[in-house]
Amino acid sequence: xxxxxxxxxxxxxxxxxxxxxxxxxxxxxxxxxxxxxxxxxxxxxxxxxxxxxxxxxxxxxxxxxxxxxxxxxxxxxxxxxxxxxxxxxxxxxxxxxxxxxxxxxxxxxxxxxxxxxxxxxxxxxxxxxxxxxxxxxxxxxxx
Amino acid sequence: xxxxxxxxxxxxxxxxxxxxxxxxxxxxxxxxxxxxxxxxxxxxxxxxxxxxxxxxxxxxxxxxxxxxxxxxxxxxxxxxxxxxxxxxxxxxxxxxxxxxxxxxxxxxxxxxxxxxxxxxxxxxxxxxxxxxxxxxxxxxxxxxxxxxxxxxxxxxxxxxxxxxxxxxxxxxxxxxxxxxxxxxxxxxxxxxxxxxxxxxxxxxxxxxxxxxxxxxxxxxxxxxxxxxxxxxxxxxxxxxxxxxxxxxxxxxxxxxxxxxxxxxxxxxxxxxxxxxxxxxxxxxxxxxxxxxxxxxxxxxxxxxxxxxxxxxxxxxxxxxxxxxxxxxxxxxxxxxxxxxxxxxxxxxxxxxxxxxxxxxxxxxxxxxxxxxxxxxxxxxxxxxxxxxxxxxxxxxxxxxxxxxxxxxxxxxxxxxxxxxxxxxxxxxxxxxx
Numbered sequence: 001x002x003x004x005x006x007x008x009x010x011x012x013x014x015x016x017x018x019x020x021x022x023x024x025x026x027x028x029x030x031x032x033x034x035x036x037x038x039x040x041x042x043x044x045x046x047x048x049x050x051x052x053x054x055x056x057x058x059x060x061x062x063x064x065x066x067x068x069x070x071x072x073x074x075x076x077x078x079x080x081x082x083x084x085x086x087x088x089x090x091x092x093x094x095x096x097x098x099x100x101x102x103x104x105x106x107x108x109x110x111x112x113x114x115x116x117x118x119x120x121x122x123x124x125x126x127x128x129x130x131x132x133x134x135x136x137x138x139x140x141x142x143x
Numbered sequence: 144x145x146x147x148x149x150x151x152x153x154x155x156x157x158x159x160x161x162x163x164x165x166x167x168x169x170x171x172x173x174x175x176x177x178x179x180x181x182x183x184x185x186x187x188x189x190x191x192x193x194x195x196x197x198x199x200x201x202x203x204x205x206x207x208x209x210x211x212x213x214x215x216x217x218x219x220x221x222x223x224x225x226x227x228x229x230x231x232x233x234x235x236x237x238x239x240x241x242x243x244x245x246x247x248x249x250x251x252x253x254x255x256x257x258x259x260x261x262x263x264x265x266x267x268x269x270x271x272x273x274x275x276x277x278x279x280x281x282x283x284x285x286x287x288x289x290x291x292x293x294x295x296x297x298x299x300x301x302x303x304x305x306x307x308x309x310x311x312x313x314x315x316x317x318x319x320x321x322x323x324x325x326x327x328x329x330x331x332x333x334x335x336x337x338x339x340x341x342x343x344x345x346x347x348x349x350x351x352x353x354x355x356x357x358x359x360x361x362x363x364x365x366x367x368x369x370x371x372x373x374x375x376x377x378x379x380x381x382x383x384x385x386x387x388x389x390x391x392x393x394x395x396x397x398x399x400x401x402x403x404x405x406x407x408x409x410x411x412x413x414x415x416x417x418x419x420x421x422x423x424x425x426x427x428x429x430x431x432x433x434x435x436x437x438x439x440x441x442x443x444x445x446x447x448x449x450x451x452x453x454x455x456x457x458x459x460x461x462x463x464x465x466x467x468x469x470x471x472x473x474x475x476x477x478x479x480x481x482x483x484x485x486x487x488x489x490x491x492x493x494x495x496x497x498x499x500x501x502x503x504x505x506x507x508x509x510x511x512x513x514x515x516x517x518x519x520x521x522x523x524x525x526x527x528x529x530x531x532x533x534x535x536x537x538x539x540x541x542x543x544x545x546x547x548x549x550x551x552x553x554x555x556x557x558x559x560x561x562x563x564x565x566x567x568x569x570x571x572x573x574x575x576x
Contacts, residue, residue, distance in 0.1 A: 007526040009519045011556045037528045041553050042519075044528060063558040065519045069526040098527050116526070 001124045002070040003114065003137045004052040008045040009065040012038065020045060020059065027058040032143060033114060035101035046101070048073075048114065050141045070120055073103065073140045075110045075133035083113070086132060093126045095119055105143040107135060112143070144393055144456055147263035147295075148256070151403050152458045156451070159459060160198055163406055166431035168195050171204070174437045177222040180215050181207075181439060201406065201429060202417050206440045209242060212382065217243040223435050233281045234381040234480055241281075244381050245435040251290070253432055254384055257401050258291020261390020264399065264456070265375040266350050267321050269296030274319035276328060277355065277478075278304040283385030284355050284478070288323045291387065297321070304328070307335045318347040325478045326351075326358040326366065326374070330509035333369040343370045352377060354386055355478040357466050363395075376465060382441055383428050389463050394455050397462025404432045407461060408440070409449055412470035423448045425470045426463065444471045472570060474504055476511045479548040483569045486515055489545045493538050494522050501560045506574040514551045515542060518560055 010016045017036075024031060024047075033048040049055045052068065059066045076082050090097065096118040103112035112135065117123040127134050135143075146152050154162070172192040174181040184205045185191060194200060212220055221228065228245040246254065267273065273292040277284035279301060292299045300317055302310060304324070310332060313319065322329060329351055336343055348370060354377040366374040377390035378398050388405060389398035400407050409424040410417055418424040426443045430436075445466040453459060474481045483502055490498035499518040504511065517523075517538075525531045535552050542550040 005526075007524075009524050009554065009556060011554075011559070016556070039528070039532070042555075044526065044531065046526070063556065065521060065524045065557055067521065067524055067526050098529075 001072065001128075001134050001136060002120060003048060003073045003135070003140050005069045005071045005114070005116075006047050006049065006052060006056055006059070007067045007069055008047070008059060010036075010043045010045050012041055012043060017045070019062070020064065023058055023062050023064075024049065024055055027054055029055045029058070032105070032141060033101065033103045035099070035114075037099065046099075048103075048140060052141075069116065072115045072117065072120060072124055072127075073135040074113050074115060074127060075107050075135060076113050078106070078109065078111045082111070086113075086127070089126055089130045089132065090117075090123060093122065095123045095126065103140075103143065107133075107139070107143060112140070145263050145266075145268065146457065147260040149457075152260065152399075152460060154403070154459055156459055159402055162403055163431060164195070164198055166403075167198065167201065167406060167429065168192065170429070170431050170433075170437050171195065171439065173222050173434075174439055178220055178437070180211055180220060181437075198406070201440065202408070204440055206415070206427065206442050207438055208442050209382070212242045213240055216240050218245070221245050221435055222437050223247055228435050230286075231281075232283045232286070232381055232385065234283070242382060244283075244385075247434040250384075250433055250435050253404060254287060254387055255290040255294040257384070257387035257404060258287055259294045260291075260401065261375075261377050261387060261399075262288075262291055262295055262297075262321075262352060264390055264392040264458070265321075265352055265377075266373060266393060267292065267295060267297055267352070271295075271297040271320045271350075272300065272318055272347070273297045273321045273323060274300045274302055274310075274314060274317075276302050276304055276310055276322065276324035276332075282355075282478075283379070283381045284323075287379065287385040287387060288352065292321075292323075307331055308339075311336060311339070311341060314346055314348065315341070320347045320349050322348055322351045322370075322372070324351075324353065325355050326353040326362055327356065327477070327506065327509050327511065329353055329366050329370065329374075330362070333366065334508060337369075343372075348372050351375065352390075354378060356475040357468075359465070378463065378466070380443055380445075382436075383430060383438055383443070384433065388428065392454060392456040392458060396454065397450050397464050399454070399458050399460040399462055400449075402460045405430055407449060407463065409447070410442075412442075412444075412446075420449050420451050420461075423467070426466075442470075444469045444473060446470060474502070474513075474570060474572065476504060476513050476548050479546065481513070481546050481548060485546055486542065487569075489541050490515075490517060490538075493541060494520070496520070496522065499557075499560050499562075500569065502570045504570065504572045504574060511574065512551065513546075513548060514553055516553045516555045516560060518557050519554045520557060523554075 098116040230246040233241040375391040379386035379388040412425040
């Protein structure tokens with residue numbers, strides 16, 4: 001039920017994002033979703049790719065610092081209050097969302113949102129318990 | 144032009160050398176008998192207090208370095224029992240621990256006298272209102288100047304550092320006539336006055352006594368023009384005493400070293416050979432009156448040269464030029480001594496592995512800044528921005544506490560800091576000298 005995500009440290013200077021995508025492209029790694037958190041000095045680029053380990057390996061070989069993190073991909077109804085309902089479930093069991101971002105592709109007509117929780121297992125259990133669809137890793141990489 | 148202590152300051156050089164020899168013998172004797180570190184170093188070379196016939200014999204004795212002070216931290220180099228020590232100061236050390244220095248009552252008396260000397264040489268009298276904008280604390284600058292100015296009979300304002308607007312208000316209202324601070328802070332004050340439309344000519348300022356960091360003749364001219372003062376330089380280091388080791392007279396052709404208290408030598412920092420007067424090299428100082436902390440051939444790491452020719456002011460004591468860099472990698476940032484190794488040690492503790500880092504020193508609007516660039520690695524990279532920021536803030540705090548000066552930490556990508564063979568150049572100093 002967990003999805004692997006890689007995070008990459010990126011300095012705030014021109015060409016660094018291009019370099020990451022170039023390295024991944026050459027390794028035939030396809031980016032499925034991404035988000036970028038940035039400060040004036042640096043950014044943290046988070047990616048979901050079709051081949052996580054390969055992506056990590058080639059980026060490290062190009063001197064990037066890469067972390068692997070477990071996130072959760074949740075199917076969110078594509079209608080008003082769809083996201084609010086999901087967040088309410090999490091709030092009810094007092095689980096914090098560290099960050100979240102949307103997936104480009106849809107799944108069975110619904111939106112897919114990637115969540116990073118402080119407690120991944122409890123979050124998954126809570127969502128499943130309330131009938132929310134949580135996507136498996138393999139599903140996400142192939143979306 | 145007034146001289147504070149004419150009988151000593153204009154003493155002929157033959158008599159001066161005789162006085163130095165007598166005091167040096169006493170110092171070596173005390174160091175040998177009361178400081179185990181000196182005793183073992185002298186014994187190792189088969190030297191004793193009896194091995195002195197003339198001043199040149201000093202060259203046979205071993206050097207003392209900051210490392211000796213570190214190894215004997217905190218009080219191991221003191222030559223008197225603690226009950227005779229009446230004051231303690233310290234400065235930053237090369238590897239974390241500071242250097243501790245102590246003074247007996249007599250040492251404090253000599254210190255005040257020597258500060259009175261250079262302040263008088265700079266034109267300060269008992270009519271002056273001396274505004275001290277050095278930080279009061281462990282640093283020797285503020286207290287050193289404070290007691291010297293009081294000894295002259297001047298009115299002392301113990302202002303301490305910071306809050307430039309308040310400094311200027313006090314200068315205006317209290318009619319400060321002599322300003323004591325670092326030269327870069329004096330420029331900050333000048334900038335602030337310009338910005339707020341205060342004409343320095345409306346102040347009572349007439350002289351500046353600037354020290355604690357190296358500065359150029361260009362900076363002197365700038366300060367004199369912009370503040371309408373006479374800008375004088377003075378030199379000292381806490382291990383030797385603090386300010387008062389040397390200071391400008393109004394001829395401003397080099398700072399007179401108080402040779403009745405210190406013996407100055409110049410050495411080649413590579414070969415450690417003594418160099419003749421007039422040659423550039425590292426200044427080595429021996430204290431010959433200090434009771435609490437005698438220093439034998441202390442390597443200051445400051446590069447300068449000495450001029451023994453008589454000065455037009457009448458003083459006979461040797462003159463040293465403005466220091467021209469260091470023979471080690473010490474940086475002076477906002478008047479605080481910073482060694483790259485201190486940064487390395489703190490980073491090592493934070494990361495648990497050999498850090499790749501670089502120090503960038505800059506000066507904007509006359510204020511020094513220190514940025515430490517650290518290459519990110521798996522241990523210190525977090526997927527969450529909150530954790531990453533906390534890590535940076537904590538590191539900045541640790542560095543500021545350890546170094547005594549504010550630091551900005553900037554994380555950079557792996558392998559982005561140049562690697563060097565052998566001795567790494569980990570410092571980029573963008574301040575123009």
